Amino acid sequence: AQSVTQLDSQVPVFEEAPVELRCNYSSSVSVYLFWYVQYPNQGLQLLLKYLSGSTLVKGINGFEAEFNKSQTSFHLRKPSVHISDTAEYFCAVSGPVLMDSSYKLIFGSGTRLLVRP
Amino acid sequence: DAGVIQSPRHEVTEMGQEVTLRCKPISGHDYLFWYRQTMMRGLELLIYFNNNVPIDDSGMPEDRFSAKMPNASFSTLKIQPSEPRDSAVYFCASSFDSGRNEQFFGPGTRLTVL
Numbered sequence: 001a002q003s004v005t006q007l008d009s010q011v012p013v014f015e016e017a018p019v020e021l022r023c024n025y026s027s028s029v030s031v032y033l034f035w036y037v038q039y040p041n042q043g044l045q046l047l048l049k050y051l052s053g054s055t056l057v058k059g060i061n062g063f064e065a066e067f068n069k070s071q072t073s074f075h076l077r078k079p080s081v082h083i084s085d086t087a088e089y090f091c092a093v094s095g096p097v098l099m100d101s102s103y104k105l106i107f108g109s110g111t112r113l114l115v116r117p
Numbered sequence: 118d119a120g121v122i123q124s125p126r127h128e129v130t131e132m133g134q135e136v137t138l139r140c141k142p143i144s145g146h147d148y149l150f151w152y153r154q155t156m157m158r159g160l161e162l163l164i165y166f167n168n169n170v171p172i173d174d175s176g177m178p179e180d181r182f183s184a185k186m187p188n189a190s191f192s193t194l195k196i197q198p199s200e201p202r203d204s205a206v207y208f209c210a211s212s213f214d215s216g217r218n219e220q221f222f223g224p225g226t227r228l229t230v231l
């Protein structure tokens with residue numbers, strides 16, 4: 001079974017500074033990886049996803065993530081954050097690829113990004 | 118498209134009462150998911166449907182919980198009887214075709230059981 005670990009429950013950062021949100025997953029098979037963002041009192045919205053191919057994935061709002069198979073990581077980065085990026089960020093995994101269970105998303109516990117002026 | 122629609126947005130009820138949460142998925146999507154979000158347990162998948170058929174309900178916590186999808190445009194999650202520990206935000210999400218694709222989430226229903 002897959003699992004996802006987001007070690008940082010909260011990450012405070014100043015506006016225009018770079019940020020990295022860490023995500024590690026556990027799986028013995030190929031999986032799909034996702035980052036979702038949740039703004040206050042809203043549902044989740046997809047930021048980006050890794051399915052296969054290039055390990056560097058670019059998403060919306062200037063975010064990108066890098067898949068590292070050897071370290072089983074999928075860290076999210078942004079070179080310069082804005083106040084509006086303040087939100088909860090969830091890493092998720094689904095799989096094994098091409099099997100029925102790939103439709104199920106397993107979420108990490110979330111990381112709250114707090115951008116300060 | 119209006120996105121995934123959930124109703125009500127907020128529900129306050131007393132312990133023992135029946136609660137029904139509603140969801141309208143995005144037109145054309147063939148997968149529908151129900152999630153629960155709490156501070157203690159995070160986001161949990163309760164059940165998901167494919168073409169209106171329940172595929173995996175292993176996340177449904179107890180027999181007090183039931184979900185139905187009578188047609189492609191409507192699903193309900195029912196709790197009977199409700200308990201204070203059911204207080205949470207319940208999300209409905211839909212997607213098209215495969216696990217590779219994005220799940221689109223509704224705004225959620227915040228349930229408070231007194």
